Amino acid sequence: MYPVLRDVDTMMMGRFRPLLGILLAVIATTLVACGGGPASKAPPTYTPAVLQQVELYSPGVANLRDRFPELAGYIQKEDWVNVQSFIHGPMGELRARVNRLAATLLPKDKEKAQALAQELYVHLERLDEAAANRQQVIAGQEYRNALDDFDSFLSLVPTFQ
Structure with missing residues (x-):
């Protein structure tokens, strides 16, 4: 591979790696918050x-x-x-x-x-x-x-x- 392109590729990944980590953390938090429990709870009824x-x-x-x-x-x-x-x-x-x-x-x-x-x-x-x-x-x-x-x-x- 060309040495110049490899340096550009490494430089770009270095800048975006922290943003990728934050993005993954936001997605994981959203999935946990929205996905916990059944889709619909039954309304309370009289025993x-x-x-x-x-x-x-x-x-x-x-x-x-x-x-x-x-x-x-x-x-x-x-x-x-x-x-x-x-x-x-x-x-x-x-x-x-x-x-x-x-x-x-x-x-x-x-x-x-x-x-x-x-x-x-x-x-x-x-x-x-x-x-x-x-x-x-x-x-x-x-x-x-x-x-x-x-x-x-x-x-x-x-x-x-």
């Missing part, structure tokens, strides 16, 4: 034990939801004593029951359920305050908002046949 808990807690929460029309009747009649008694009586168990049920939900639903539950509590507190101040319009609005949040919460709970 039979968790479904049993959901089935245990759901009826108590659903029963409280079924009693909401009583509260609407008291608001309509401006029966403020019974509105407040109802909120502190039968609905007094609502927070514990809803929290227990929310804790059994899948992670993607749990966070949303807990936020809806918190909104529900806020609406009931405002409804209680409106009843104390005899404000029927505000009481009606808070009732409706509480009912909407309650229904949204229940839509996250798995149903049983």
